[in-house]
Amino acid sequence: MSKAIVKQKKKIRWKKVIPVYLMLLPAMIYFLINNYLPMYGITIAFRKLDYKLGILRSPFNGLENFKFLFASGNLGPILRNTILYNLVFMVIGTVLPITVAILFNEIRNKWAKKTYQTMILVPHLMSMVIVSYLVFAFLSADTGFINKSIIEPLTGNTISFYQEKKYWPFILTFVHQWKGIGFSMVLYLSTILGISIEYYEAAKVDGATKWQQIRHVTLPLLKPTVITMLILSISKICMSDFGLFYQVPKNSGTLYSVTQTIDTYVYNALMNQNNIAMSSAASVLQAIVGFILIIAANAFIRKTSKENAIF
Template sequence: MHTENRLKPNQSLAIRNKKKSTNKCKSFFRYLRDKKVLFFMLIPGLAVMLVNSYMPMFGIVLAFKNLDNYGNIFGGKWIWFDNFKYLFGSSQAYYITRNTLLYNIVFILIGSTIAVILAIALSEILNRKLAKFYQSVFFLPYFLSWVVVSYLVFSILSSDMGALNNLLKSLGLEPINWYVSPKFWPGILISVNTWKWTGYDCVIYLAAIVGIDKSYYEAAAVDGASRFQQIRKVTIPMLVPLVIILTLMKIGRIFYTDMGLFYTVPRNMGILYKATSTIDTYVYRALSQTGDLGMAAAAGFYQAVLGFILVMTFNTIVRRIDKESALF
């Protein structure tokens, strides 16, 4: 009789589990050895992520300390939630959170909708050279820096020589001083962001459309479906998983905003703060103008926590609706 058969059931189970664990460990090291070139290629990316994403996490302690500009990150006096009390006790906490959230929701809805429509339209152009030309035109704004974009916007909105005010004058209307009128800036920022980023998203969706199996369209055509019906019944359903994934990724950064858009384009005009200030611009101004590291860190921590909660919430909702479309 084998030794394992003479052991108690619990001992036998423990031995089998130990053997399985040993085999898994050996399999892992064998896989590591076989794929060593790929793992070596992974090292630079991991190093960048470690330096840029994980090491700065130690700075979270600043949100709970009273620290001057010359203090050590692990020094200073612990004041715990005083920075948060000051942040939420001011009127700024409300409107920077409101602006950050609402702007990003509108950016996601409008940007995704227009990008999908443009991608479908480009895929329907039979002349490939013309389609490539339009694709390049839509994609070009993505390569422009926000400094260049800010000067383009200024050339349009300038109170003296701006193209838009010249047009208003030619129509017999009064010119508008755009840079001291907060009520116009939500529309301006949404338009500028859509113009700059839609081409990038459009290319992603267009690549997905090109990858759809042509047999689906052939089968739909055989069944008598028109071109519009093929788009509605084949193209759009095939794009839905990609739209969900990209939307979830954007939701992950829904409490982060582009500094170039909200700081450079409005030219940091104080009178526009209630319409253009977000959590990111608030943190930057807290550091550059007041030097308050604790307050800036508290705002950044608040931003990260809200973003994490939203990602987990929406990913859970998507998993319950369609498990295959969830991020994890």
């Protein structure tokens, strides 16, 4: 009798779980096709690729494809650009979305809240090509809004932004935050909305002001989400948004010293050589560094705050 009851309970449990697995199926298929099957191509990084022979029959050449990155005299500047930009993006990309999410949470007018959320999310849905044209419309020396409507009427001169390096660290940082803040804000806002209202009511009873509620209730409960996002960002510290650093500055040669990252350097260097194996080697190197960093970051978090570690 007991066995029959156990079997019945298992059937009921499976009936509840099956719809959830069916909902996961499209995402699993997507990741299988786009993230896991392409791993087969990792072997390209260790071969002298011959299109006639194919991937597996192409001769093995060890670490030869990795040499071009280290042999270049530009490795220092491009590595510096890649890491420093990512560090700046991590700091601003954490503080700004949290601030905006907290402000959004204080909006009580539902219509206004939905309108502002839509407005701040729209840039995230744009392709970087469209963003690059919008930036050009503002910065163009001949027809740009900033030159024609602000700088020229005030000074009588124009600024050739696409020839001036000093402006681009700020331009790229602004564009990156403008485009990405909406998505990050939604993540933090969803965490804030999940905080039990009882915490805030208890704080009010104790006489806490709105700022004190944010400081002692909201921010501490946001900590796990912040740590998770930072760990994931650290894993990508040697990678960059190709569209941001290639499309937005229009691949201007005079800006390379402040806009070129590992991804754009590899693309520009290999466009002339048409060597897929070398570009694959660069991607493998980035993935290895990212893997090491995420393990190290998680180990550090595990020692300092075990409950917030990812694994």
